[in-house]
Amino acid sequence: MQQSAVDTIPASGVRSVLRVPGMRAVFAAHAVSMVGTLAAEVALSILIFERTGSALWSALVLVCSFLPYAVGGTVLSSLADRFRPRRVLVCCDLLSAVCIAGMLIPRLPIPALLGLLLITGFIAPLFQGARAASLSHLLDAHLFPLGRSLLRTISQTAVVFGFAVGSVLVAAIGPLWLLTVDACSFVVSAVLIGFWTPAAPATAPDGERTLRAVVKESGEGLRHIWANRPLRRLVLLTWAVPGFSSVGDGLAVAYTAEAGSAATAAGWLFTGYAVGTVVGELVVAQLSPDTRRRLITPLVVGSQIPLIGFFLGPSVPMAAALLALSGAGFACNQGIDPLILSATAPTYRGRLFTVQNSGLMTVQGLGVALSGTLGTHLHPGVVIGATGITGTAVVLTLARRQ
Template identity: 25%
Template sequence: MKMERPAWAGRNYTLLTAAAVVTGLGSSGALIAAAFAVLAAGGSATDVGLVAAARTIPLVIFLLVGGAIADRLPRHRVMVAANALNCVSQGAFALLVLTGDPHLWQMALLSALGGTGQAFFAPAAEGMVLASVSGEHSGRAFAFFRMGMNGANIGGAALGGALIAAVGPGWVLAVDAAAFALAGLLRAFLDVRGVPPREPGHGLIADLRDGWREVVSRPWLWSIVLQFAVVNAVVAAAEAVYGPLVAQDHLGGPGPWGLALAAFGAGTVCGALLMTRYKPRYLLRVGALCVFPLALPSAALAVPVPAGALTAVMFGAGIAVEVFAVTWMMALHQEIPEEKFSRVSSYDWLGSLAMVPLATALAGPVQDLVGRTAALWGCSALVALLTAAVLCVRDVRWLRRRTEPVATSSPAGTADQASAEAPGQAPVTGLPAPASPASPASPDEITPR
């Protein structure tokens, strides 16, 4: 029997979803491969962290420029160009590992090129999926999109771990390069005839200043971005540096670690499936509560628990963080004006990832100073404490879901609206929402995202 796609899933939605699935298959395995390529070349924990940091540093440096450019140029062209750069950098990384004796500086340089591509891709890509469907179907569409992408991450992580163990990390990096090439080709066929032409801006600096005003005028926006500046940093340190080391010392190598990451992906699929039905009234309250389980994987690695228990913990964390990801993107889409979307997104990504290079670079020295167990417990505690602090912000607790996106960018009245939503008072339509912090649940092009 022939299966028909839903009426709301048009050409652009289908192409964007297919491209995300393809890159998910390649990138989830490549993230593991990069760490084990460094270890196979004789690198230490500090070296693994330095290569991870080398990818994130240019990402942080160029994000604001990428956001401003994406609000000026056709976003799909920016995405295709970024995919091309990622394809070249990963292809060269694969060739280096497969044919020679890779040096640390070479691997760091190629990782930096990949981060540069992501700096331009991320702001352009934010909101593209939700913009391709009508408002009434946006929640379900984004949940199905996440299901496809995270399903690819399950297979990619499990297959990547198995391939690394069988043939080495170089071939997994080569697969990722091919995936970026195919994804860029799919995104090149997006139909943008219905997108209105962009008005000329007043210059790059003026555009960035305008985006900054959008961010700082919303206290719950910058408070959550500050929260994720630390949360993403410690999650990156735990999963990019400590995780492979714990796997190598206690779990049996890359295979069990790849399985644990695949379980996280399976949890995100289940979380996305839940969000095709669940429509929470208060988006950020539900989303923030679902960040608490991100503290559990670091704690499990600190013990360390057996591979089976770690897999279960990762599965549960995946469910929770996917609920966060969907509710957060819904808030972003309904409140941030389309013409300023990429600029706000670039500040969001910048704040969320600014501390990742420092955390990954220092992960090895911190382990040497206090021990791996203490470092992992510290990661877990920071996630829990900062999430509790964000829930003390009134606007985070009372942002309300609505069906129509905001028409203007004016954030005036935010505090008054939040007060009107408090218990015992009449509810209002909604609050201006933040751009989504880079969530660890979205490894389309980088992890944590």
């Protein structure tokens, strides 16, 4: 694979990624499906609430979005290595489109709606793992972390706009039409990936094609990660950073109430972390690979220390600024990704990235749930501040030997 000019001209990094054949289609597909998925979560939550009048049933939409990652990302991870990544990506998109389209069936029972959502949740980590494995083939070692950074930037930008756009569109066209748009977004993503991205080879194509064999090889992938101590520490570090810093989202509404602000002001906190992440990714992407490597420890620590400021009970705008600083630290992955890539045998990369992505989502979900539980007994600012202290200690322990 040819070396990019990124070695000598770091500022051209993101542009170099976009010049690689097929990369524009990859990122366009990700943007389309991300916005569609986030808007659909809003639509499905509102649809279920309108039909049941139950806040619990509506909240289960988010639970069903997070829950399958832990299972689907581990049990099915070997599929990302068994087949050509492009084939896996297109199949995942089309299956997701079918599931979302199934939600449009009139009078479909609520458990069936949530069941279809669970299926899309099982598919998501496999899609993300196969996409990362594909990037590792299509991009050289220097551009790979920038490619993943651009995906994260698109994701966080979609978070900022997706929920807001979803709320507006639900009011304008109704939840069923918005679900239709989401189904179409997966089809568009499949077309972009299927026709405009280069094919990459399967990394481990041999073996039985049975569910038992898939589960067995997925287990081998987990053992490979866990037995490799440097790799294990790196993966745990990529989980710990967002796992601790995500508590701000879990306690956003409670904190704004404690600060004496309207509940709607919680949007400042939700947006703050996402905006900080986008800015951090864009700034760090302009640096050289060696500089990004040296910044790993400062960035992982910087993702946690701002949370300690919540002990002081900052105003909502100041709290949003602290969360933005915390989010900027997530750019540490640009330094960590090359280390993970070099520490992983090519035949395990699909499984590794699938497990990494599923673990990240699971840890964030657990962090939000735990912080919400603690926030019912303690002041939200105290919980966030204590999490900052704990998170700083944990990430320093994991990063000290990298």
